[in-house]
Amino acid sequence: MMDAILRVEGLCSGYSELPVLHDMNFEVGRGEIVSVVGANGAGKSTLLLTINGHLKAQSGRVMFDGQDITRLPAHAAAEHGLVMVPEGGRLFPFMTVLENLQLGAYHFKARAKMAESLDEVMRLFPLLAERRMQLAGRLSGGERQMCAVGRAMMGLPKLLMLDEPSLGLAPIMVGKVFDIISQLVATKGIAVLLVEQNVGNALRLCRRGCIIEHGRILKVASGEDLLRDPDIQRSYMGL
Helix, strand or coil: CCCEEEEEEEEEEEECCEEEEEEEEEEEECCCEEEEECCCCCCHHHHHHHHCCCCCEEEEEEEECCEECCCCCHHHHHHCCEEEECCCCCCCCCCEHHHHHHHCCCCHHHHHCHHHHHHHHHHHCHHHHHCCCCEHHHCCHHHHHHHHHHHHHCCCCCEEEEECCCCCCCHHHHHHHHHHHHHHHHHHCCEEEEECCCHHHHHHHCCEEEEEECCEEEEEEEHHHHHHCHHHHHHHCCC
16 A cells, blocks of 8 residues: 555544434545545545545544544634545635635635645646636636646645545546546646546546445455446445
């Protein structure tokens, strides 16, 4: 196993008295893509929200880049380089594309490199450069997702967590979004933790995949092995 940038150990979480995650254990290596797949309600989004501090862990711990961040709020986790793109992107629709991108550089380390980061995002996403003064609410679904990823990049992530980036997108845009994820890993060395409903795409993209059911990890293996697994094909891919 390569050097882990993220290590989840015995993580349990949920909402008030409702437990959702049970004794979750897995790692993400530096520069590695790990996909988390499972049925709706399996706990995928809860896992991301707990890792980045939006949701309080009930027990267990989250180690990121050698530090225990289990009790850190989301904004403090982002300062360490753990950045999340939530489901749907959640842009500010009445702000311009440029303003949304600039908001991603809110912490002091990112603010110091805002101009440099903005240039890089515009190179990665030339379409955003064209629409920089357009209101974000007028972007298409695929353009909004690109803007959300671009905003996350402004925060100088070491690990990028993506929650359902292909949700609601046309197939051609899904391909573009997944190409961008691969490009970021290849050129920037960023690690990616991907929660994705499109199981085939997610497992083809990743180095390793985690299958979760009812808030528990059912299986961890390479993406290739999971794609060939008859149980996975039958349960999650309709084959």
